Amino acid sequence: MKEPVRVAITGGAGNISYSLIFRIAAGDMLGPDQPVILQLLEIPPAMDALKGVIMEINDCAFPLVHGISGSDKPEEAFKDADIALLVGSKPRGKGMERSDLLKANGDIFSVQGKALNDNASKDVKVLVVGNPANTNALIAAANAPDLDNKQFTAMMRLDHNRALSQLAQKTDSQVTDIDKMIVWGNHSATQYPDISQATVNGKPALDLVDRDWYENDFIPTVQKRGAAIIEARGASSAASAASAAIDHVRDWVKGSDGIVSMGIPSDGSYGVEEGIMFSYPVICKNGQYEIVQDLEIDEFSRGRMKTTEEELRSEREAVAALL
Ligand SMILES: NC(=O)C1=CN([C@@H]2O[C@H](COP(=O)(O)OP(=O)(O)OC[C@H]3O[C@@H](n4cnc5c(N)ncnc54)[C@H](O)[C@@H]3O)[C@@H](O)[C@H]2O)C=CC1
Numbered sequence: 001m002k003e004p005v006r007v008a009i010t011g012g013a014g015n016i017s018y019s020l021i022f023r024i025a026a027g028d029m030l031g032p033d034q035p036v037i038l039q040l041l042e043i044p045p046a047m048d049a050l051k052g053v054i055m056e057i058n059d060c061a062f063p064l065v066h067g068i069s070g071s072d073k074p075e076e077a078f079k080d081a082d083i084a085l086l087v088g089s090k091p092r093g094k095g096m097e098r099s100d101l102l103k104a105n106g107d108i109f110s111v112q113g114k115a116l117n118d119n120a121s122k123d124v125k126v127l128v129v130g131n132p133a134n135t136n137a138l139i140a141a142a143n144a145p146d147l148d149n150k151q152f153t154a155m156m157r158l159d160h161n162r163a164l165s166q167l168a169q170k171t172d173s174q175v176t177d178i179d180k181m182i183v184w185g186n187h188s189a190t191q192y193p194d195i196s197q198a199t200v201n202g203k204p205a206l207d208l209v210d211r212d213w214y215e216n217d218f219i220p221t222v223q224k225r226g227a228a229i230i231e232a233r234g235a236s237s238a239a240s241a242a243s244a245a246i247d248h249v250r251d252w253v254k255g256s257d258g259i260v261s262m263g264i265p266s267d268g269s270y271g272v273e274e275g276i277m278f279s280y281p282v283i284c285k286n287g288q289y290e291i292v293q294d295l296e297i298d299e300f301s302r303g304r305m306k307t308t309e310e311e312l313r314s315e316r317e318a319v320a321a322l323l
């Protein structure tokens with residue numbers, strides 16, 4: 001039997017966690033032979049609800065769960081964590097942009113960045129889900145000086161999966177027929193879901209759809225999908241967000257099948273400002289991700305990438321006091 005992996009999850013009593021924790025416990029994230037110890041963090045008013053979630057996890061008798069704890073102290077929840085999923089934070093409501101949450105949520109990530117720095121495993125892999133995810137990840141990384149900022153990532157996988165699903169439906173294919181989907185930039189309405197590199201069953205995606213659909217239907221649908229879910233459900237996406245978090249961490253730890261999109265600290269690749277948490281096409285191997293280099297970027301793509309980069313730069317300015 002392998003040694004258990006310690007997985008810390010914040011916002012353990014929230015909506016996303018109610019899907020996420022059970023799937024991790026079932027082995028969907030780290031595999032059916034990998035035991036886990038779940039370390040759940042909540043705020044004091046939600047500790048009763050968290051107790052209920054822990055009771056339910058126990059009641060599932062998951063063979064892979066070798067331990068489970070709940071705490072309202074980040075230093076306890078992050079103790080020796082190998083993986084930290086930072087979900088806990090306020091979601092947006094109807095009519096809001098995710099960046100409207102910066103004030104409400106920014107502080108959470110400076111506190112948790114420090115707590116990860118001081119308590120987590122030195123190799124911890126961190127995924128920030130709480131919105132605005134990219135800039136919250138930047139805040140967390142900046143407050144963890146002893147960790148490599150490459151250990152901090154922001155969730156773009158939901159956008160990536162949304163883009164795969166839209167293109168598969170349009171081309172009457174399966175998501176597994178699609179290669180080289182990319183979502184660049186910010187997890188916001190400026191993100192750039194890019195099919196200019198993508199193929200469907202080996203054929204260039206752009207040859208299979210018309211340009212008008214690409215620019216005026218596909219791109220805005222993916223960009224605004226979160227808001228459309230809030231409009232339809234009255235609450236932000238939860239099960240699909242949990243599923244994307246599992247995909248992101250699974251690929252990071254176990255390797256990806258081709259290109260996936262991850263929000264990571266920019267190293268200046270593709271002319272993007274260094275340091276901001278920008279979504280790039282990456283390939284994961286041996287527990288690391290590498291940016292896919294040397295893709296040809298046309299003028300349309302360059303413009304879209306600039307717009308989303310500028311938004312991330314201005315978000316960074318807005319939280320300068322927390323960095
Ligand atoms: N990056 C992405 O693709 C997506 C991000 N999200 C974001 O994920 C976040 C969580 O969403 P939901 O689970 O639906 O919200 P929710 O409101 O159902 O749950 C959030 C939980 O976090 C807890 N919490 C708040 N502050 C905390 C802190 N300092 N430490 C620990 N826990 C804390 C709350 O008590 C609550 O139980 C939101 O910010 C939402 O916008 C949602 C969908 C997709």
Ligand SMILES: O=C([O-])CC(=O)C(=O)O
Pocket residue numbers: 091092098131158225226227229230236237
């Ligand atoms: O839109 C929201 O606020 C929740 C979210 O991030 C998403 O569904 O992509």
